[in-house]
Amino acid sequence: MEKAKNVELTTEIDRQLNFYQKEDQVLLAVDCIIFGFDKTNLKILLIKRNFEPEKGKWSLIGGFLKKNENLDQAATRVLNTLTGLSDIYMEQVYTYSKVDRDPGQRTISVAYFALIDVDSHQFDGIQIDSARWFDLDEAPNLIFDHEEMIRKAIARLQRRAMTMPIGFELLPEKFTMRQLQNLYESILDKKLDKRNFINKINSLDVLVKLDEKDMTVSRKGAYLYVFDKEKYEKKVAEDGFSFKL
Amino acid sequence: MEKAKNVELTTEIDRQLNFYQKEDQVLLAVDCIIFGFDKTNLKILLIKRNFEPEKGKWSLIGGFLKKNENLDQAATRVLNTLTGLSDIYMEQVYTYSKVDRDPGQRTISVAYFALIDVDSHQFDGIQIDSARWFDLDEAPNLIFDHEEMIRKAIARLQRRAMTMPIGFELLPEKFTMRQLQNLYESILDKKLDKRNFINKINSLDVLVKLDEKDMTVSRKGAYLYVFDKEKYEKKVAEDGFSFKL
DNA sequence: GTTTTTAGTGTAAAAATAACACATAAAATT
DNA sequence: AATTTTATGTGTTATTTTTACACTAAAAAC
Numbered sequence: 001m002e003k004a005k006n007v008e009l010t011t012e013i014d015r016q017l018n019f020y021q022k023e024d025q026v027l028l029a030v031d032c033i034i035f036g037f038d039k040t041n042l043k044i045l046l047i048k049r050n051f052e053p054e055k056g057k058w059s060l061i062g063g064f065l066k067k068n069e070n071l072d073q074a075a076t077r078v079l080n081t082l083t084g085l086s087d088i089y090m091e092q093v094y095t096y097s098k099v100d101r102d103p104g105q106r107t108i109s110v111a112y113f114a115l116i117d118v119d120s121h122q123f124d125g126i127q128i129d130s131a132r133w134f135d136l137d138e139a140p141n142l143i144f145d146h147e148e149m150i151r152k153a154i155a156r157l158q159r160r161a162m163t164m165p166i167g168f169e170l171l172p173e174k175f176t177m178r179q180l181q182n183l184y185e186s187i188l189d190k191k192l193d194k195r196n197f198i199n200k201i202n203s204l205d206v207l208v209k210l211d212e213k214d215m216t217v218s219r220k221g222a223y224l225y226v227f228d229k230e231k232y233e234k235k236v237a238e239d240g241f242s243f244k245l
Numbered sequence: 246m247e248k249a250k251n252v253e254l255t256t257e258i259d260r261q262l263n264f265y266q267k268e269d270q271v272l273l274a275v276d277c278i279i280f281g282f283d284k285t286n287l288k289i290l291l292i293k294r295n296f297e298p299e300k301g302k303w304s305l306i307g308g309f310l311k312k313n314e315n316l317d318q319a320a321t322r323v324l325n326t327l328t329g330l331s332d333i334y335m336e337q338v339y340t341y342s343k344v345d346r347d348p349g350q351r352t353i354s355v356a357y358f359a360l361i362d363v364d365s366h367q368f369d370g371i372q373i374d375s376a377r378w379f380d381l382d383e384a385p386n387l388i389f390d391h392e393e394m395i396r397k398a399i400a401r402l403q404r405r406a407m408t409m410p411i412g413f414e415l416l417p418e419k420f421t422m423r424q425l426q427n428l429y430e431s432i433l434d435k436k437l438d439k440r441n442f443i444n445k446i447n448s449l450d451v452l453v454k455l456d457e458k459d460m461t462v463s464r465k466g467a468y469l470y471v472f473d474k475e476k477y478e479k480k481v482a483e484d485g486f487s488f489k490l
Numbered sequence: 491g492t493t494t495t496t497a498g499t500g501t502a503a504a505a506a507t508a509a510c511a512c513a514t515a516a517a518a519t520t
Numbered sequence: 521a522a523t524t525t526t527a528t529g530t531g532t533t534a535t536t537t538t539t540a541c542a543c544t545a546a547a548a549a550c
Binding site for chain 2: 023024025026027028064065066067068069070071072092094095097098099106108110
């Protein structure tokens with residue numbers, strides 16, 4: 001149900017529901033929970049605010065929705081402005097609306113999460129000087145309801161990781177099984193059995209094993225894999241796709 | 246990240262992200278996907294609009310967020326105004342923001358779903374004359390993006406039904422196993438095996454079998470059950486709660 | 491050549507899920 | 521009084537999925 005404008009209001013309910021005043025308009029913000037992975041740990045990107053209110057405190061990056069864009073576009077724009085990155089997986093999580101969440105002024109904020117492979121993307125954005133990656137468990141206190149946003153985003157990420165090949169967004173194109181397992185262990189925040197993990201992943205049949213090895217971490221070297229997007233798409237179309245670890 | 250108001254803007258990024266104009270303010274609506282169950286079928290409550298735009302067409306019920314309330318409160322108020330009901334389970338689903346979703350004017354809408362036991366609640370709300378329950382598969386065409394909202398709400402309901410005792414919100418206090426199975430079959434949109442269903446539900450150990458029987462449907466009568474909320478709360482605190490059908 | 495480190499591999503037990511059919515109660519009908 | 525009708529209620533077995541678990545191999549470092 002949207003708007004009634006200057007139309008005559010016929011009933012009491014119209015008066016209550018469909019009548020609005022100019023002063024009921026609000027500012028809509030987007031805040032981005034940016035997850036990154038650096039081959040070992042799941043991290044989150046935060047910035048130190050150099051503007052009021054709460055100047056000097058850490059917060060999520062965010063910005064305001066403009067009249068000529070939708071929320072997905074706003075989130076993409078905000079991320080791009082800060083990091084210079086585009087073509088990043090983003091997903092809307094939840095809309096926060098407590099009346100006094102921003103003590104300065106009534107603002108409603110829509111939270112988005114983004115997934116970035118830390119090593120492959122060098123930021124060329126502005127403002128990178130005041131931004132920093134934090135391990136999930138050592139993030140500083142944040143302003144407003146941003147910590148609540150992060151908690152919900154983590155829960156969403158955990159669920160998505162089991163039903164979509166979303167994890168691969170966080171990895172470089174070529175990765176080892178160990179890196180993939182590290183990633184899932186970081187996301188789910190629990191240890192996994194190596195053999196069971198590999199068996200499960202292989203049974204999904206969406207990875208291609210390369211002849212190439214990664215020699216950076218072990219003396220023996222570990223085979224590299226790539227995600228086979230086509231195979232995955234086909235699978236989704238046929239059976240769906242979902243697994244459990 | 247919220248607002249910058251009249252504060253001096255120090256960097257280019259501040260200018261891009263933290264500067265806003267009065268004209269970037271928008272109207273925020275809530276739209277309610279109201280699910281009901283009448284002992285056999287899952288239904289949805291729609292109203293025929295008697296106001297512009299799209300007067301005469303069917304739509305979800307909705308209204309505008311007011312300055313002094315949060316979104317949960319707005320959704321509760323809208324539902325109460327239309328149906329007279331209070332104390333209803335509601336949950337935020339997703340925020341819709343396509344620029345031209347409402348052709349008349351820029352409006353962003355936050356969708357909520359609500360669960361109601363159709364038989365136990367007699368509506369004393371205003372406007373009930375233009376509202377009607379529809380079976381899920383025979384709902385009429387709806388305005389704007391309301392059909393998309395419903396699709397997403399159904400998906401959410403299906404997920405919730407497996408991790409929360411949310412189904413019981415849709416049933417009268419006392420219900421038969423058959424009614425419970427009908428409900429889950431409606432929500433999941435698939436047939437379930439009677440014996441496996443009963444075994445599974447019993448293994449969850451959150452229902453109390455009464456000595457009383459429901460005689461309305463069978464000559465033999467079927468035992469009535471009630472949901473044991475305390476037992477459930479305890480279980481959640483200990484093990485969590487989640488099942489599969 | 492000895493040590494160190496990570497990669498890589500298979501099986502068996504346990505648990506969860508899926509498949510499946512008939513007897514019973516009680517009212518309604520004849 | 522006997523028969524028909526209708527929905528209830530109940531257990532076991534096979535299949536699938538998940539979990540637990542330990543050793544060898546490769547290569548570099550010393």
